[in-house]
Amino acid sequence: MDAVIFGNVTLDIICYPVNNVPRRESISFDQVAVSPGGCASNVAIGMATIGIPTALVARTGDDDSAELLYQYWRRVGLDTRFVERQPDIPTAVSVGLVDSNFQPRFVHTPGANGALSAEALDIPSLAAAGARFLHVAGFFVLPGLLDERLSQKLAQAQNLGLRTSLDVVFTERMDDPHLRASLWAAMPHLDHFLCNDYEAYRMTDIRDSKKAARALKARGATNVIVKLGEKGCWVESDSFTGRIPAPKAEVVDTTGAGDAFAAGFIAALCRGADLPTAAEAGNRAGARIVGRLGAIQAWLDYQRNR
Secondary structure, three states: OOEEEEEOOEEEEEEEOOOOOOOOOOOOOOEEEEEEEOHHHHHHHHHHHHOOOEEEEEEEEOOHHHHHHHHHHHHHOOEEEEEEEEOOOOOOEEEEEEOOOOOEEEEEEOHHHHHOOHHHOOHHHHHHOOOOEEEEEOHHHOHHHOOOHHHHHHHHHHHOOOEEEEEOOOOHHHHOHHHHHHHHHHHHHOOEEEEEHHHHHHHHOOOOHHHHHHHHHOOOOOEEEEEOHHHOEEEEEOOOEEEEOOOOOOOOOOOOHHHHHHHHHHHHHHOOOOHHHHHHHHHHHHHHHOOOOOOOHHHHHHHHHO
């Protein structure tokens, strides 16, 4: 394997369109997609379909939901030897309600993700298996990562020659200064830090994305990438600073767009691209994924057409 993706996985049920949810009445919708979800699974599936040998480090239950996830993971060729099945905890499930403006809201149970911690990362074994890149996906939705152990694992990975990256994902946990401290501890051990513009604002209290990126880089990450949706991304680095525009895209569902960016970005880096070129690849991947309902359908289309 070339890359390891570590983080949350879910079974996603995406419903469209759902504009409101009455308290005591049933609702109907036109389309549904049932597929793997969760930041780590989304990124890993994207990278595998692009052609990067990729391993997933995660936890599921030992249930029918997990069987569905494994079917898709096998289909794209993911290395799942580091995925642990927990017999007494259900697999995480997310129900996504996508409105007519293509914006998703989620009803979610964390399931086995709640038992995932940095201890699941056996860095020497991953390095011995050939890993050159370690990406942490969904940082703030994983309570088991919100301590000093992850920063120690990232430092160990860098010492063994792996490049490291992390994407945060918005939750209200990022407003807690004590929990944010675990992220600040990890920043000096990150080659690439990813977030979107709203997350950058919530973490820095700076509305200007450029200034927020600068403040985040000052925390120690070598490169900071702030995703700007249809406007592309802002890159803050010693080697390059500037906005990389995104291609135009027809939007059906924005679920998984940020994860698709990470997949395209990391895959390009694995193939030797420089930072601006990798950011362009991330933008293209994000534009691809929003054209279909759900976080991975566009990746499956891409795999079929390769």
